[in-house]
Amino acid sequence: MGRSPCCEKAHTNKGAWTKEEDQRLIAHIKAHGEGCWRSLPKAAGLLRCGKSCRLRWINYLRPDLKRGNFTDEEDELIIKLHEFLGNKWSLIAGRLPGRTDNEIKNYWNTHVKRKLLARGVDPQTHRPLNAGTAAVQGIHTPSSPAVASGASPHQLAGGSSCSPDASGHSSDADDSVSLPPSLAGNLGVGMIDLNLSICPPCQPPLSREADGVLRTGYSEREKICLCLNRLGLHGGEGCSCVGSSSSSSLHPASSGVLRFLDASLFRDPKVQ
DNA sequence: AATTCGTGCAACCGCAGCGCC
DNA sequence: AGGCGCTGCGGTTGCACGAAT
Numbered sequence: 001m002g003r004s005p006c007c008e009k010a011h012t013n014k015g016a017w018t019k020e021e022d023q024r025l026i027a028h029i030k031a032h033g034e035g036c037w038r039s040l041p042k043a044a045g046l047l048r049c050g051k052s053c054r055l056r057w058i059n060y061l062r063p064d065l066k067r068g069n070f071t072d073e074e075d076e077l078i079i080k081l082h083e084f085l086g087n088k089w090s091l092i093a094g095r096l097p098g099r100t101d102n103e104i105k106n107y108w109n110t111h112v113k114r115k116l117l118a119r120g121v122d123p124q125t126h127r128p129l130n131a132g133t134a135a136v137q138g139i140h141t142p143s144s145p146a147v148a149s150g151a152s153p154h155q156l157a158g159g160s161s162c163s164p165d166a167s168g169h170s171s172d173a174d175d176s177v178s179l180p181p182s183l184a185g186n187l188g189v190g191m192i193d194l195n196l197s198i199c200p201p202c203q204p205p206l207s208r209e210a211d212g213v214l215r216t217g218y219s220e221r222e223k224i225c226l227c228l229n230r231l232g233l234h235g236g237e238g239c240s241c242v243g244s245s246s247s248s249s250l251h252p253a254s255s256g257v258l259r260f261l262d263a264s265l266f267r268d269p270k271v272q
Numbered sequence: 273a274a275t276t277c278g279t280g281c282a283a284c285c286g287c288a289g290c291g292c293c
Numbered sequence: 294a295g296g297c298g299c300t301g302c303g304g305t306t307g308c309a310c311g312a313a314t
Contacts, residue, residue: 016282016308038299054300055283090302101302102282110280277313284306293297 013047017056021046025053026061059102066098070107078104078112083126 013021028044034057037050046053070078074096081092089101089108096104108123116123 014284036299049284051285051300052283058301059282087303105303106281275314277311279311280309282306282308285304286302287304288300288302290300291298293295 012041012049012052014052017060021048022056022061025057029057029061055102059100062100064098065100070099070111074099075112075115078108079116079126082108082112082123 017025024044024046025040028040028046032043037054039050040046040053041048041050044053048056077095078092081095085091087105089105093099093101093104113123116126117129120129121127122129
């Protein structure tokens, strides 16, 4: 049995929003607040799908949006965050006040990709481009040499089993994550201070398993709880991972904040 | 001036995660 | 435990607009 459609498509408008629709949406949200998007269109007198209303509000009408060009600082921050998080645009947006995930995604696809290619860096892997590789055309294949020989953490979260560097993590509960020299060098940076704190109570023990691979104490869906203070957790928001679980390697909590990374991110291929 | 091409952005679509029952 | 509904996310599409020819 299929899921019912999110709205009655026959009676909804599509395409660009009119000023009147914008005004109705703004007025309704000012009066009633965000949320309950499914019922909002009817309540606001809009012939729109709830999803469309939400998107319009978040990406365009929200009063705290920062319009205009991205600064160089934002540029670099996006690149660095993307290297670590991959295409987790909402997480990246969480670190850029006033910017939306959609805006950052578009900006990445139209500007940053090109910028990285000009630097000779593969925008997907953040590794140097090899002449003639698929990455030059922006095509990423799992079997490409760049991936096979070691990849940035966000790729590893997707299933690869190798880790960038033994020194990258695991020694202590420092507040920041060092990028492997090979990656950092490409970006001209030494240390990316993402302030990724490992909560001591949640940090699983390291152990060597039968296959010789050094793993954390969590088997199967191994998790390390990370408080990403600078990725959206603000004002002393504590770790609330206890009891949580997810089948995905990235676990955005209800606040939209990254809470977990697969422990395979920190597996050391050199330790055999 | 007209047409073609490239670029940027807003919006849509499908899916996954989560909470509730 | 499993089904269902809602929300949010990421990928993709389509249109508007400016530059080039």
